[in-house]
Amino acid sequence: MQIQKKITQLLVVVSIIAVMILPNIVTSYANVNPEFVRIGLNYILAAPSNCQITSNLDLAVWDFKGADTFYALNNVKGITASVSNGVLSVKGVNNEELTCDTGGNLKNVSEMLLNGYYLVSSNYMGYLNADVKEFDSVIDYNGKAYRGGISFFLNVNNTFNVINKLSIDEYTYGVINSEMGASNPMEALKAQAVVARSYALTNLRRHEFNGYDLCDSTHCQVYKGYSGENIKTNQAVDETKNLVVYYENKPVSAFFSKNSGGHTQNVEDVWNEKLGYLRGVADPYSPVYNWNAKLTFSEIESKLRVSGYNIGNLESISIISRNSSGAVDTMEFTGSTGKAIITKEKIRSILGISLIKSTMFDIKSETNTNTNVASRGVYVRGDSLSNLSEEKIYVMDASGKTSELNKGNLFVMNGALTCKLIEPDKDDSIATGSFVNFDGLGSGHGVGLPQDSAIEMAKQGFGFKEILNYFYTDIEIK
16 A cells, blocks of 8 residues: 555656646647547546536446447436546436446446546537537536546546537637736737737647646646637637648647747747747837736745755855846856856746746845844945045944945835845846745746736737737748
C-alpha cells in the first residue's frame, strides 16, 4: 500500500508539472484538421471518484468512428459512474450495472468507456451528419451542458479524469465566448476563432499522459462547453469555418494574450525556441493597461525557495537586462548565501503570473510608515539629506552591533510621515526594504495576438485577416 501511495503521489506531481510549468510551445505539428478533440474537464487534483451524466434524450455509446459502432442505451437518460479499488462502475437509475448490446454480445458500459467509447446523446451522430445543424444533443455533467460525448480515464488513486470528446468547431464554439466575450466586434471574434482553432489543432495530444488532448483552463484555452456558448461567437466560428493560420505551409500554434503593453514579444524572448511567425511588433493599437503588484522581501524569498533557489535572506533585487521590446529579460536576486539569476517568462512563473501580469515592468522599493512592520527599512527624519552629504551615518541593530549605512539606499520621512526612496546609483536595483513595487504595462506573455489590440483594430474597421497578418509574421490563413 505504501508503494502504491508513493506511485500515486509521483504521478500526481508529474501531472501538475505538465499542466502548470511547461511553456505553451510546440516543436512539431499535429495532423491537419482531425475531426475530433478530447478535452479534460476535471483532472489531476480535481479528478472525482464519482459523478453523474445525464441527457435530454436517451444515451448511447460511440467510439466516434462510424455508424457500425454507435449503440443506443434504450430508456437510459442518466448514469452514475464511480471507481472503487481501481475498478470503474457505471450504473443506471435502479443501481444496476449497465450493459450494452453490441450486436448479439452484451458488454459492460464501464468496460466500453475505458476502451475508446463515449456516452453521447442518442441523436448526436445524426446531428453531425445533417446538412442543416439544429443542435439538441446536449449531455450534462456537473451542472453544465456539453456537446459531444463524455468518458473517463482512470487514475491510480481511485479517481478518474472526465473527458469531453467533440468536433473541433464544436470545441471552438465553447472557447470563443470564454476567451473573448460576445460583446466585442465581429472581426475581432473571427480573429480569435481562427487563432483558437489553429492553437487546438497544433497542440493535440498535449495531455496524452492524462488521457486527453487539451485541458479546459488557461494552460491551453478556456473552454466552458455548450453552457458557455453565445450565438454571436458561434457565428464567428461558422464564418471562419476550417480557416487556420499557416507558416511555411504548416499549421502553427497561434499564441495570444490579453494586452501587449505597446509591443509584442519575440517568442524566444519569452520561452526558448525561435519561430519565424512569432516576431515582436510595435503595437500602436494597444489600449493602456496598467497594473501594480506589491511583494515583501520575505514573500519573494519564499517564492524563490519553493522554486529551488535557496539564497538565504534576500538582500537586493536588480533588473539586469531588457529585451528589444523593453520587457524585462533578466533579474538578479542577491541573498545572504548566494544569488539567483532568473530570465524571461520564468520570472512571472516564480513570482506569480496572476500578480506579475507581464514582464513589462519597473521596480521600486517602498517601506511602511510603521517602523515595527518595516523592520528592514532605514529612516532619517527630516525633509532632505543635503546637510548629511559629507557625514557618515551609523545604525545599531537589536544585538547592539553598529554598521555604517549606504546613504544611497536611505528612506527619508518628511513631516507628513510620507516615506520616499533616495534612489541608489544603479538603475533598476533595490536593496533590502519592506516592499517591492512592480509597476507594469500589459497582461500576459505578449507573444502573438493581443486580444485588446484585435478589438481596437476591429473597431477601426480592420478585417480579421488584416488583424492576424499584422501580429503574425509571413503567415497564410487558409
